[in-house]
Structures are given as C-alpha cells and as structure tokens.
Amino acid sequence: MSAVAAPASRPGSFAGAKPLAPISYKAPIGYAAVAALATLLFGILPESGRRTTFSVSTRDDFFQIESFTVPSKATALLLCLAALALSAWTFQAARTRRKVGIWLPAVYAVLLIFALLTWAVAGKDQALPLTSLLQGSLFLAVPLVFGALAGLLSERSGIINIAIEGQLLAGAFLAAVVATITQSAYLGLIAAPIAGALVSALLVAFAIRYVVDQIIVGVVLNVLVVGITSYLFSTVLADNAATLNSPPRLPRIDIPVLSQIPVVGPVLFKQTALVYLMYVVVIVLQVMVFKSRWGLRLRAVGEHPKAADTVGIKVNRTRVWNTILGGAVAGLGGAFFTVANGLAFGKEMTGGKGYIALAAMILGRWSPKGALAAALLFGFADNLQVVLGIIGTPIPSQIMLMTPYVVTIFAVAGLVGRVRAPAAEGVAYVK
Amino acid sequence: MKLELRGITKRFGALVANDHIDLVVEPGEVHALLGENGAGKSTLMNVLYGFYDPDDGQILVDGVPVEFAGPGDAMAAGIGMVHQHFMLVPVFTVAENVVLGYEPVKGGGLIDLAEARRRVKEISDRFGFDVDPDALVEDLPVGAQQRVEIIKALSRDAKVLILDEPTAVLTPQETDELIAIMRQLKAAGTSIVFITHKLREVRAVADRITVIRRGKVVGAARPDSSETELASLMVGRSVSLGVERAPAQPGAVALQVRGLSVLDEAGVLQVDDVSFDVARGEIVAIAGVQGNGQTELTEVILGLEPAVAGSVVLDGTELIGRSVKDVLLAGVGYVPEDRSADGVVADFSVAENLVLDLFDQAPFARGISLDLAAIQENAERRAVEFDVRTQSVSDAVSTLSGGNQQKVVLAREMSRPLRLFIASQPTRGVDVGSIEFVHKRVVQERDSGTPVIIVSTELDEVLALADRIVVMYRGRIVGTVPGGTDRDVLGLMMAGVPQAEAEAQAATHHTVLGEADIEASEEESK
Numbered sequence: 001m002s003a004v005a006a007p008a009s010r011p012g013s014f015a016g017a018k019p020l021a022p023i024s025y026k027a028p029i030g031y032a033a034v035a036a037l038a039t040l041l042f043g044i045l046p047e048s049g050r051r052t053t054f055s056v057s058t059r060d061d062f063f064q065i066e067s068f069t070v071p072s073k074a075t076a077l078l079l080c081l082a083a084l085a086l087s088a089w090t091f092q093a094a095r096t097r098r099k100v101g102i103w104l105p106a107v108y109a110v111l112l113i114f115a116l117l118t119w120a121v122a123g124k125d126q127a128l129p130l131t132s133l134l135q136g137s138l139f140l141a142v143p144l145v146f147g148a149l150a151g152l153l154s155e156r157s158g159i160i161n162i163a164i165e166g167q168l169l170a171g172a173f174l175a176a177v178v179a180t181i182t183q184s185a186y187l188g189l190i191a192a193p194i195a196g197a198l199v200s201a202l203l204v205a206f207a208i209r210y211v212v213d214q215i216i217v218g219v220v221l222n223v224l225v226v227g228i229t230s231y232l233f234s235t236v237l238a239d240n241a242a243t244l245n246s247p248p249r250l251p252r253i254d255i256p257v258l259s260q261i262p263v264v265g266p267v268l269f270k271q272t273a274l275v276y277l278m279y280v281v282v283i284v285l286q287v288m289v290f291k292s293r294w295g296l297r298l299r300a301v302g303e304h305p306k307a308a309d310t311v312g313i314k315v316n317r318t319r320v321w322n323t324i325l326g327g328a329v330a331g332l333g334g335a336f337f338t339v340a341n342g343l344a345f346g347k348e349m350t351g352g353k354g355y356i357a358l359a360a361m362i363l364g365r366w367s368p369k370g371a372l373a374a375a376l377l378f379g380f381a382d383n384l385q386v387v388l389g390i391i392g393t394p395i396p397s398q399i400m401l402m403t404p405y406v407v408t409i410f411a412v413a414g415l416v417g418r419v420r421a422p423a424a425e426g427v428a429y430v431k
Numbered sequence: 432m433k434l435e436l437r438g439i440t441k442r443f444g445a446l447v448a449n450d451h452i453d454l455v456v457e458p459g460e461v462h463a464l465l466g467e468n469g470a471g472k473s474t475l476m477n478v479l480y481g482f483y484d485p486d487d488g489q490i491l492v493d494g495v496p497v498e499f500a501g502p503g504d505a506m507a508a509g510i511g512m513v514h515q516h517f518m519l520v521p522v523f524t525v526a527e528n529v530v531l532g533y534e535p536v537k538g539g540g541l542i543d544l545a546e547a548r549r550r551v552k553e554i555s556d557r558f559g560f561d562v563d564p565d566a567l568v569e570d571l572p573v574g575a576q577q578r579v580e581i582i583k584a585l586s587r588d589a590k591v592l593i594l595d596e597p598t599a600v601l602t603p604q605e606t607d608e609l610i611a612i613m614r615q616l617k618a619a620g621t622s623i624v625f626i627t628h629k630l631r632e633v634r635a636v637a638d639r640i641t642v643i644r645r646g647k648v649v650g651a652a653r654p655d656s657s658e659t660e661l662a663s664l665m666v667g668r669s670v671s672l673g674v675e676r677a678p679a680q681p682g683a684v685a686l687q688v689r690g691l692s693v694l695d696e697a698g699v700l701q702v703d704d705v706s707f708d709v710a711r712g713e714i715v716a717i718a719g720v721q722g723n724g725q726t727e728l729t730e731v732i733l734g735l736e737p738a739v740a741g742s743v744v745l746d747g748t749e750l751i752g753r754s755v756k757d758v759l760l761a762g763v764g765y766v767p768e769d770r771s772a773d774g775v776v777a778d779f780s781v782a783e784n785l786v787l788d789l790f791d792q793a794p795f796a797r798g799i800s801l802d803l804a805a806i807q808e809n810a811e812r813r814a815v816e817f818d819v820r821t822q823s824v825s826d827a828v829s830t831l832s833g834g835n836q837q838k839v840v841l842a843r844e845m846s847r848p849l850r851l852f853i854a855s856q857p858t859r860g861v862d863v864g865s866i867e868f869v870h871k872r873v874v875q876e877r878d879s880g881t882p883v884i885i886v887s888t889e890l891d892e893v894l895a896l897a898d899r900i901v902v903m904y905r906g907r908i909v910g911t912v913p914g915g916t917d918r919d920v921l922g923l924m925m926a927g928v929p930q931a932e933a934e935a936q937a938a939t940h941h942t943v944l945g946e947a948d949i950e951a952s953e954e955e956s957k
Contacts, residue, residue, distance in 0.1 A: 022739075137954075292541050293534045299521050300531050311532030312481065312503020382522035423521070431482070 028094050029109060032087035035080060042119035043077030050123035057132050061262040072122035079115040088351055099197055113384075122394040132378075133387050134267045136368045138275065141372075141379025142340070143168055143350070145278050146333025147357025147369035148286060148364060150196070153326030154203075154288065156366060157319045158302040158424040162218025163203050165223035165354025167327050169196035171334020172231045176345035177237075178337070179247035188247055188339040189274065189332070191408045196331020199225060208316050222354070230347045238344060248290050248343025250274060250335075274332070274340045280399045281329065286368040302422035303427040330354070359408045366422065374411070381407040432493055432511055432590035432622065432679050433458055434450045434479075439488035441474055441621060450475040450646040456591060456622050461613060463637035463654075464626045465665055468833065468864050471646040472626045473515070479624075480504035480512045503532070511584025512640065515578050515596040521569035527553050528568055529583045554582045558615060572721070574605040581612065583623075592616060593624045597631055602720050603922030607942035610636050614769070617820040626667070628863075629891075630658040635943050652759075676874045679898040682711035685882040686851055691741030693727045693906075701727040703906035705741070709851070709882040714873065716885045716897030720925050724906035725886045726768055729853050731882075733765050734758045745851055759788055762850030766840050766857055770833070774840040777829035781821055782810035785843050786826045803900070809846075818844040818868055834865025852876050870895060889916055913952070919945040 041076050052075065055067040093100050121128045147164045154161040161167075174195035179188025199221055206217040237245040250272040259269040289295040297318060300308040305315040337349050356378055363377075364370025385400040393400070434456040441449040448471045456462045466472045477483045478717040479490060481499030489496050492508050499505045502512075520526045535546035551564040560578045568576060570823040577597060584592055596604045599952055613623055613636055633640055633654065642664045644691075644740060663669045684707040693702035702724045709715045717725050730736045734755040743750040750758050760766070767773035775784045786795045786806050796807045810824035817838045821831055828836055837857070845852070854873065859865045873896060877883045877926050887893050893900055897914040902924040911928035912920070919942055924934035937945070 236452075288540070292539070293536050294524075294540055296527060296531060296534060296542060300523070303522055304518070304520045307520055307528075308514070308531070308897050310480070310502045310514065310518045312501055313508060420522075 005337075014371070021258055023042070023094055023097065025091070025094055026089040028087060031090050032084065035083040035087045035108075035112070038115055039077065039080035042115045043073065043080045046073050047118060048123065048269075052118045052122050052124075053127035054117075054130055055127035056264045057262050058131055060260055061265065062260050062358065065122070065262055067127050070118065072118050076115045076118045076122075076143060079111045079118065081114070083111040085219075086111070094198045097275065104121060119387075120388050120389050120395065127365075128387070128391065131263055131266050133383060134263070135270070135382035136386060137376060137380040138267055139271070139379070140386075141375040142275060142278055143336040143353050144357045144360050144375035144378055145282065145372055146336070147330050147354050148332070148361040148375055149368060150326040150330030150370055151294050151358050151361040152285070152289075152330065152364075152366055152368065153298075154200070154319075154323040155425050156302045157298050157322040158422060158429070159204065159207055159323045159425065160214040160218065160304060160388040160426045161200070161203065161323065161326060161330075162215055162358070163207060163221040163225075163327075163354075164330050164357050165352065166218075166222040166351055167196035167199045167355045168334040168337070168350045168357075169222075169225050169229055169329035169348070170199050171331030172337035172349060173232070173334075173345050174331070175245055175335040176247045176338035176343075182242055183248060185248045185250040185339045186273070189250065189277075189335050190325055192333040192335035192339075193328035195232045197324050197328040199331075200327025203327070204320045204323045207428065208320060211430060214426050224403055226348055233345060233347055241251055241344060245344045247339045247342060247344070257286045273342055274335060274386055277332070281332075282368050282372050299422070305424050309429075309431075319429070330357075333357075356404065356408055357414045362421075363411050365420075377411065378408060379403055434510070434591050434622065435491040436475070436789065437489045437491065437492070439475060439478055439490075440814075441471075441478055441483055442486050447646050449485070450477065452643070452646075452648050454641055454648070457639075458622055458626055459617055459620050459876050460638040461623045461625055461636050463633040463640045463645060464624060464632055464659065465630075465640055465652075466643035466663055467628055468860050469862065470643045470665075472643055473595055474646075476512065476595055476624065476626060477641070477684060479505070480510060480593065481523070486596055487624070491845050506587050509588060509590035510593065511587060511589025511591070512593040513577065513580040513584060513595065513597060515599060517573075517580055519579060520567045521614065524567055525562055525571075525579050525582075525624065526564040527566075528579060529586055533587065535748055536572060547718075550586050551582055554585050554880050558585075558612060558617065573600045573722075574602075574608070575607070576603070578612075589621065590728060591622045591624065593626065594904070595626045596628075598629060600625065600888075601941050602719055602925045603918055603944060606632070606922075606924055606944065612751060617638070618762065625751075630661045630665075634658065634660065662863065670863055670867065675894075677878070679713045679877065679896070681713040682880065685711045685746055686884075687742075687744045689742045691728070691731065692739050693724070693731050693736055694739050695727070701906050702731065703737075705903075705906070705908055706950040707901050707908065707911065709880050709884060712877055713898045714882045714883040714885055714896050714914075716875050716887060716900045717903055717911050718887065718890065718897075718900050718921060718925060720904035721783045721888045723903045723925075725888075725903055726855065727906075728903070729765070729768075729855050729884070732758075732853065733763065759847075764844035764847065764849045764852040766837075766844055766854035768855035768859070770836055770840060770860070775828045775836055778827055779829070781819065781824040781826060781839055782806050784839050785810050785813050785824075785846070787843060789847070813842040813846060817845075817872070832862065832865075833846045833860040833863045836902050837865065837869060841869060844955075845872065849876070849881045851884070852881050853884045853886070856888065857885065858889070858892060893921070893928050894918070917945070918925075918942075 049071050050072045052072045053067055053151035056065040086104060090100055090104065100164040117128055117194035141302035147168055150164055150167060151161050175188035178191035179185050203217055203221055206212040207214045219304050252270060252272055255269040259265040289298065297308065297313050301313060301318045311314050337343065338345050360372050360374035360378055381404040385403045389397055389400055436452060436454040439449050439452045440447070442887055452475055464472050474483065478485045480685035481502045481504050490499070491497065526544060529551050530547040535543040537543045548564040551562065554912050556561045560582065562575060562578055562582065568579060571579070588645065596611055601609060616623060625637060637654045640654060641648055642650050642652060644665060644667055652661055652664060665860055688705045691702055691705045692700060695701045705728060707715065717728065719725050727736060731738050732750060734750065734753055738751050745761065748761060750761065771777060777785065787808065789795055790801060797800055813822065814824055819838045819842065820835050828839055831839070857869050857873065861869060873883060873885065894915065899911060899913060900916060900921065901911050902909045902921060904925060904927040909924045909927060912930060920933045922942065923936055924930060928936065
C-alpha cells in the first residue's frame with residue numbers, strides 16, 4: 001500500500017477533500033420553473049383536438065417542402081417535456097459540478113419557442129410561415145448588428161459608446177433626406193455613416209479632449225440627437241415631405257441560385273444591399289479585430305493603454321479613429337429605419353434599438369460573431385411578436401410588444417454569466 | 432552606446448521631481464540609480480524613455496543630442512525599459528505582447544504570428560529563458576512576465592536597458608536569476624540602468640552608483656561602499672538599519688486559525704487549509720510572494736471576505752461570520768495593504784481619517800452629530816504621538832507623503848485597545864525615515880502584549896520584525912520557521928519548496944545576495 005504511505009512533499013500533490021464553493025442551483029431552478037410553467041400552459045391546460053400547421057417553403061425554391069400539420073396539444077406537451085428533461089440534466093450537471101455548454105440554453109430555448117408557437121397558432125386556418133419568421137428576424141436584426149459592432153469598435157478601444165441610439169437616429173435621418181433629394185437609396189446609404197461618425201466625433205471630443213465621463217456624454221448625445229432631428233423634422237421635413245422626406249426603398253437583390261435553396265435561400269440571400277453589407281462587415285471585423293495589426297493595437301489600447309503607449313502606440317488617436325469608425329458603422333445601421341424600408345423619417349423612430357444593440361454587444365462578449373448571434377436572437381424575439389400579431393394569438397398584444405425587451409433583460413442578466421469587458425473601458429487616458 | 436543626461440528638469444506643478452540631473456551611462460556598464468520612493472528616479476527614467484517631456488535639459492546618445500517625442504522614438508534610439516508595473520497586456524499572448532507596436536505583417540495587415548513567435552524564441556533561446564510564445568501573459572508567474580518584458584525590449588535592439596525596481600516582485604531565487612541575466616546582458620555589451628532602493632542588490636551588481644534624493648543627484652558611490660554609507664547618502668542623515676528589539680516574550684496563545692479556506696469569485700482556492708497560532712506579545716510574519724493568498728487571509732480574518740471552511744478564534748471568540756465592524760470592535764487593528772484604496776479617504780482631512788472607525792462612538796459622536804472639538808483634539812494628540820508631519824490636521828490626507836499617510840493609518844488603528852494587530856505591507860511606499868518609525872511602533876505594540884501579524888513581501892521587513900515566520904505559497908502554508916532564518920531558505924520556501932528541502936538546497940547553493948551577506952558578516956566579525 002505504497003500509495004497510502006506516499007508523503008505529500010510537494011504542494012499540489014496534497015490528497016484530501018478540498019473545500020469547494022457552495023453549489024448554486026439558481027440556473028437549474030430557473031430552467032425547471034420556466035419549463036414547468038410552459039408544460040402547464042401549452043401542454044396541459046389547452047383543449048385537445050386542435051391542430052397547428054407550419055409552412056416551410058416559398059414559391060421560388062428548387063423543390064417544395066409540404067406544409068405539415070401536427071396535433072397542437074400533444075406536440076407542445078412533447079416539446080415541453082423535452083425541455084423539462086434538459087432542466088433535470090442541468091440539476092445533475094450542477095450537482096456534479098460539471099459545466100454545461102452553450103448548446104443547452106440554445107436547445108432549451110428552441111424547444112420552448114416551438115412549444116409556444118404550436119400553442120399560439122393552434123386551431124388557426126393560417127399556417128405559421130417558418131421561413132418568413134426567420135427572414136424577418138434577420139431583417140430586424142440589421143440595426144442591432146450594426147449598432148453592436150459600433151459599440152464593439154469603440155469599447156474595444158476603451159471608449160464606452162452609449163450614443164449608439166443617437167448614431168442610429170442620425171444615420172436614419174441623413175439617409176432619408178439625402179436619398180430623397182438625390183432620389184437614390186444608395187446615396188442615402190452612403191450618407192448615413194457620415195451622420196453616425198459626426199455623433200462619434202462629438203463623443204470623443206468630450207470624452208478624450210475634455211475628459212468628461214463617457215457614459216454621461218453618451219446619454220447627453222442621445223438626447224441631443226433626438227432633439228435636433230425632431231426639431232428639423234417638425235420645422236423642415238413635415239412641411240416638405242415630398243421633396244425632403246420620402247426616400248426611395250433600397251431594392252431587394254436576389255442572389256442567383258443561392259436564393260432558391262429552401263429555407264436558407266430566402267432567409268439569407270433575398271435581402272437588400274444593406275444586409276449583404278452587414279455580412280461583409282461582420283466577417284471582416286471578426287478577422288481584423290483578432291488577427292490584424294490594427295486589431296491588436298485596438299485591443300491593446302482598450303486593455304492596457306499605458307502598455308500601448310510605452311511601445312509607441314498613440315492611445316488617444318487610436319481611440320478617436322476607432323470610435324469614429326464605430327459611429328460610421330452605427331450610422332449605416334440607421335439607414336435600416338428609412339431607406340432599407342422605404343420609410344419616411346419619423347421622430348424617435350429608432351425606439352431604443354441602440355440600447356438593445358448595446359445589450360447584444362455585451363451578450364456577444366465584445367466579439368463580432370457573438371454580437372451577430374445575440375442580435376439575431378433579439379431580432380427573432382422582435383419578429384415573433386410581429387408574426388404572432390398578424391396571425392392573432394391568445395396573448396394580449398401589449399405583452400407581445402414586451403417580448404424583445406424581456407428577452408434582452410433575461411439574456412443579458414442570465415445567459416451571459418461572467419463576461420470580461422475590455423479592462424480600460426471608460427477610463428480616460430491621461431499621462 | 433553611451434547615454435548622457437544633462438541638466439534634466441521635470442516639474443509637476445509646484446513639485447520639482449527632477450532638478451538639473453546629470454547622469455552618464457557608459458557602454459556595457461550596470462549603473463545603479465539609488466534613491467528612496469519618491470526621490471524622482473522613475474520620473475527621470477520616464478523622461479529618458481520619452482514618456483514625459485522634460486522642462487529643461489538634454490539627452491545625448493553617443494554624444495549627439497536627441498529629442499524623444501514619445502516612447503517610440505526612445506526605442507528607435509536603442510533605449511528599452513522594463514517598468515516596475517509591467518507594461519504587458521494580460522489577455523494577450525507572449526508573442527503578441529512582444530511584437531505590439533512593431534508587428535510583422537503579412538498581406539492585408541494581418542499579423543505574421545510565425546515571425547512573432549520566431550522573434551520570441553530567438554531571444555528566449557539566446558538567454559536561456561524558458562518562455563512559451565503562445566502562453567497568455569496573465570497565466571505566467573511574475574518572474575516570467577518580467578522576462579517577457581526583457582524580451583520585448585531586446586527584440587527592439589535595446590542597447591541601454593532600464594530596469595525600474597525589477598526585484599520588487601521577485602523571490603530571492605528569481606532575483607538571483609535576474610542578476611545572472613543582467614550580467615549576461617552586460618557581457619553582450621548592453622548597458623543597464625538599474626533603479627532600486629535596495630542596498631544589497633546595488634552592492635551585488637552595480638559598476639557605478641548614482642544616488643538621488645528629492646529630485647537631485649546627491650552623490651556617486653562605489654559598489655564597495657557599506658550599506659550604512661549608502662543608506663545615509665540616500666536618506667540624507669544617518670539611519671539605523673534594522674530595528675533594535677528585545678527578544679519576544681510570548682504569552683498565552685491568543686489567536687487560533689484552523690483549517691481556513693477562502694475561494695475567490697472564480698471558485699479558485701486562494702487560502703487553502705491554513706492553520707497557525709499567534710501568542711500574546713509575539714510578531715508572526717506571513718512571508719510570500721505577492722498573490723499567494725496573504726491578502727485574502729488577512730481580509731477573511733477582518734470579515735471582508737467569507738471563508739468556505741475553517742475558524743478564526745481570538746481570545747475564545749469566533750471571528751468568522753461576524754461583520755467587519757464587530758471584528759474591529761472586538762479589538763482587531765488592521766492596516767490594509769493598499770493604503771490609498773483601503774487605508775485612507777484621500778479627500779478627507781487627517782482629523783477625519785483618524786476617526787473613520789470610531790466616528791459613531793463616544794467621545795467622537797453625540798447622538799446623531801459628530802463632536803468636532805473632540806475629533807480635532809484627538810487628531811492633534813495623535814499627530815504628535817505618531818509624528819505625522821503636516822501643516823494642520825485639517826489638511827486633506829492626500830497632501831501628505833506616503834510615509835505620513837501610513838502613520839495616520841497606524842495612529843487610527845493603534846488608538847483603540849487592541850487584542851490583535853494585523854498590518855499588511857506596513858512600509859510599502861514609505862520613506863526610510865518613516866520605515867524606522869513604523870517598525871518601532873509595531874515592536875512597541877508587541878512589547879505591550881498584543882499579538883501581531885505582519886504580512887510582507889519584503890524579506891528585509893520580515894527578517895527585521897518577525898519572531899516567527901509563516902511562509903505561504905499558492906494559498907498554503909509551506910512551513911513555519913523562527914525569525915532570523917536564512918534568506919535563501921526563506922526564498923526557496925516562498926517558491927513552494929518544503930522547509931527541509933529548502934535548507935538542504937540553500938546549504939549547497941547560495942544566491943548571489945546570500946553570498947554577499949555571508950561575506951559582509953565575515954568582514955564584520957574580523
């Protein structure tokens with residue numbers, strides 16, 4: 001029995017029970033409670049005998065997938081029970097101190113969302129169009145993606161950008177006016193980033209030149225942009241709507257072949273130039289932020305500005321340009337509200353999307369692909385409310401309107417866990 | 432490369448941090464810049480490194496005047512600096528940190544990581560550093576981080592390397608490795624400017640010594656000057672190094688720590704099953720390299736952090752689970768490690784800072800109001816008693832020097848009847864004159880019968896004060912040894928080597944500084 005006699009000579013080879021942190025059952029309880037509630041609402045209480053129809057294909061696809069109809073109550077019950085099983089698994093994982101992967105909340109959410117959908121459209125004549133649900137989600141996610149990327153660019157460099165809302169709004173305004181005057185939606189798309197960049201320029205002027213608290217400047221800028229655009233809207237745009245505020249709509253471009261793939265095609269490849277631009281920006285930033293010289297310096301300035309300074313990187317200059325670049329990206333996102341929809345500019349038409357974009361950035365852990373995923377989640381919540389509103393559901397519309405915001409709060413509070421913001425975020429760099 | 436500073440002056444408002452400083456660093460020499468904290472050494476080096484603009488004076492490289500608009504220019508001129516607080520981005524890899532600012536790129540502005548790794552490897556191999564280019568800097572021990580800083584400087588072809596207080600965070604063995612590296616660099620022709628306030632190290636490695644006091648060069652010294660000579664030159668008056676103290680008269684055991692464990696937020700054990708006793712009238716020093724659980728240990732005793740297991744019993748009362756206020760009122764005096772963050776409220780006056788813990792008790796409070804007269808009277812008495820040098824006790828504590836701020840903290844914590852006194856890094860950032868005072872007061876507290884715990888990363892301090900030494904490594908107690916134990920043994924234990932093994936190793940192989948000590952004591956005995 002030499003193993004027993006072996007002396008614990010080195011630290012680390014110490015054998016014995018180590019004290020561990022108390023197990024937290026908060027998450028498993030949360031999962032189980034929500035799943036149980038869903039089981040009750042969607043799987044047990046509804047009357048039986050109703051059916052739910054889902055449609056998948058659109059007309060132009062290579063081949064058609066038939067709509068399918070399922071018995072509502074049984075399907076919802078089945079989905080909810082699966083979610084309950086996942087909750088049980090999280091209890092087991094917590095008890096044995098195992099970490100659960102990101103797949104678990106994802107699968108859990110999909111199960112419950114389908115249960116909700118099955119219940120919500122039960123007994124309706126209309127089929128639930130899954131493809132257009134996704135298509136709309138992507139579309140509604142566009143300003144969130146651009147906004148989140150804007151936040152990411154400035155925060156990675158150490159400047160907190162609360163002014164995303166204002167940048168979106170300024171972008172929407174200028175895009176509408178320029179597109180109307182020139183009668184070109186594309187020129188509107190080019191003008192939008194300029195407006196966003198100008199808002200960012202104000203942000204860095206105060207935050208860096210005058211070392212004002214970045215959050216306060218950001219909030220003030222949001223109010224300022226609302227004020228200016230509303231004023232101009234009332235005094236100028238309202239009276240000359242035809243000449244100044246009726247932008248043409250950005251045309252939808254169907255990518256040949258790709259757009260005819262069932263489900264994927266209509267969702268991803270029957271979109272406007274703004275959406276294709278978004279794909280490019282996400283991919284380029286994902287590569288450049290983490291692999292390029294520019295990205296390394298950007299992150300260095302946001303993590304440890306003094307270290308960056310001592311190797312000859314101009315900290316404040318880097319922050320200024322990247323925040324302005326971020327503002328331009330947000331401004332581009334602002335074009336979504338007007339030219340991408342062919343809508344006239346309206347007062348405060350961004351409706352808090354800039355703040356949700358900020359949440360998407362945090363949920364996406366300051367990475368472009370994460371921001372994209374988070375923005376899609378929020379876009380889905382937003383679109384779900386629209387689609388269910390059209391079909392007509394047992395849920396009051398006011399509650400449906402809350403969905404995107406509730407999802408935002410839960411996502412940021414619950415799913416993120418411990419995130420690590422850039423270390424020097426919000427701290428002015430003064431030698 | 433020959434480096435020359437002529438008449439460098441740097442002011443911050445009314446404060447003259449550098450006053451017409453002249454300095455010549457010859458090629459291939461180790462030039463020590465010796466001075467107390469706040470003497471202006473780091474300011475001077477930041478001027479030399481292009482980080483600050485000098486208000487007056489000239490920098491000459493090989494006899495040619497140069498001007499540095501920023502650190503980039505200084506690096507281009509062949510000057511590299513290893514800062515006291517490492518200038519490394521914790522979430523970057525070693526290779527990324529080394530190439531930051533002059534990155535090798537492939538097409539499209541993408542970093543050529545293979546080339547970056549090669550640069551790290553090349554220097555790492557040349558000097559026998561064992562550094563993985565792909566390791567995250569935050570995962571490396573401080574000694575390795577320092578080597579990354581050196582690689583960073585050398586990879587930019589530094590001909591003059593400035594090391595700012597490089598040994599502050601190292602164990603004696605790591606210091607030894609650093610000294611070996613310095614000698615190797617010197618042999619390769621690199622000049623080194625070695626900034627420190629540690630006399631023993633200066634004597635061990637310097638070729639020439641320049642002493643700075645209050646922003647001025649006050650003299651040059653030879654490395655064979657005695658420590659006392661160097662110290663008096665540095666402080667400006669004769670100082671006694673080391674505290675005179677009678678042997679401890681330990682009484683009954685007052686504090687019993689048993690099986691104490693603390694987790695950090697990430698669930699990592701910071702204090703791991705720690706048990707020790709402290710008797711009345713004895714000083715127990717907790718030695719260890721920064722970040723080995725000492726901070727958490729003191730914080731859990733005070734009630735600032737929860738313990739996951741174990742008990743802390745002071746005179747028969749359990750302290751774990753009680754609020755900080757209860758623990759303070761139970762007679763625990765606590766000098767925190769980070770004075771400016773936890774010790775004082777910088778914008779409050781000296782008088783207010785002196786009653787931060789007692790402001791709501793008689794005699795400083797009457798009902799819901801403060802008794803300002805009593806607070807004032809208390810402050811004036813304490814300021815005299817603890818030699819706090821200030822114009823007025825109504826001055827904000829932030830206007831005081833580090834040493835005087837520490838005396839304010841000490842005065843506050845010692846003004847209650849104590850059953851236990853804990854001081855973390857009691858002399859960090861404190862001038863030599865005040866160190867003497869602080870140490871005397873600590874010994875006085877012990878002699879009055881209070882059990883005392885000193886947490887210090889400075890071996891000098893540990894050896895000067897401790898009656899017993901508890902060495903911590905990665906949250907565990909490596910061993911408990913008597914005061915006055917050999918430095919090399921302590922150093923090895925601070926690196927996690929168990930006591931018996933450490934003693935055996937130290938007996939066969941002395942560190943450079945250890946040898947210097949032995950030589951010095953032999954000379955004395957002659």
